[in-house]
Amino acid sequence: MHLIVDQFGSFIGKKSERLRVTLKGEVVQEIPFFKLKSVMVIARGVSISSDAIYHCVQQGIPVNFLSYTGKPYARVLSPHLTGTVRTRREQLLAYEDGRGVALGRAFAVGKLSNQANLLKYMAKYRKGRDRELYRDVRDAAIEIQVLCDQLQRLEGERIDDLRAPLMNLEGRGASIYWEMVGRLLRADVHWPGREHRGAQDPVNAALNYGYGILYSQVEGAIILAGLDPYAGFVHVDRPGKPSLVLDLIEEFRQPVVDRTVFGLVNKGVAIELDAQGRLIEETRKLLATKVLDRLEGRERYEGKKHKLRVILHRQAQQIATFVRRERGEYRPFVAGW
Structure with a gap:
């Protein structure tokens, strides 16, 4: 399953063993880490907690950030993947x-x-x-x-x-x-x-x-x-x-x-x-x-x-x-x- 975050002001955080997206205090999406293949942020003004980043990295889930034209401008992943x-x-x-x-x-x-x-x-x-x-x-x-x-x-x-x-x-x-x-x-x-x-x-x-x-x-x-x-x-x-x-x-x-x-x-x-x-x-x-x-x-x-x-x-x-x-x-x- 892929998580696509597309709303300005969204917050991506960790809740137990799930990745949770909230907007103005309301839960928008919630996906267990074991079902998650990737996170794609395609909106401006989105924030993410360090706990969410840590658990995504630990479980090999890439977090990608794309501009409105589709151009990737950032990617969060483990530094250990580049050591070959x-x-x-x-x-x-x-x-x-x-x-x-x-x-x-x-x-x-x-x-x-x-x-x-x-x-x-x-x-x-x-x-x-x-x-x-x-x-x-x-x-x-x-x-x-x-x-x-x-x-x-x-x-x-x-x-x-x-x-x-x-x-x-x-x-x-x-x-x-x-x-x-x-x-x-x-x-x-x-x-x-x-x-x-x-x-x-x-x-x-x-x-x-x-x-x-x-x-x-x-x-x-x-x-x-x-x-x-x-x-x-x-x-x-x-x-x-x-x-x-x-x-x-x-x-x-x-x-x-x-x-x-x-x-x-x-x-x-x-x-x-x-x-x-x-x-x-x-x-x-x-x-x-x-x-x-x-x-x-x-x-x-x-x-x-x-x-x-x-x-x-x-x-x-x-x-x-x-x-x-x-x-x-x-x-x-x-x-x-």
């Missing part, structure tokens, strides 16, 4: 050899493959109603898969040798993908194309917020695997930039966030903005709930059905075992359609 020295040493060394090349290529393959598969997933529901659109979308998915095949043939001794052609292929795939997304959304939905920071249309604002929710989950999985979230491979190093989080999240954007947001939009669920073009409180809570629910959904992985949350953690663990040379290859997660 060997994994981090090997992670840094991997950047300079073929392990970094293999990881960078795999992250990009996962991204392109999931873009192609989500298009196929959305297209299959148009087959009977709009055959022209169905064919166009399937053709676009094939184009992305061709780019993916080209990407797999890229070679180099270090990830720096591959970065430019890899990102070129990623960019071409993204252009095809987002163009088709615009055609697959409801006709009455405003879609200006993909916009990142500062987006003020409902769909892009919802996507950006959803990615922020997913980001916090990816970062948690990376830390639990003993990896350094700031030492990535495809995304270049920059102070304060969690490059490995941005690398691994690429495998999960489409199956977790895009599929969730497009589903809501095409079902006619209102994505509401305030006068400043920001998502309103109710919409932020809805998106957080739906993205976290999607992580509880199951996908086929290594021959069996697993929750996406479990798959995410296993992928982070695979990175760790790969850089330690305990695994022969790293395979990206590719969702079905």
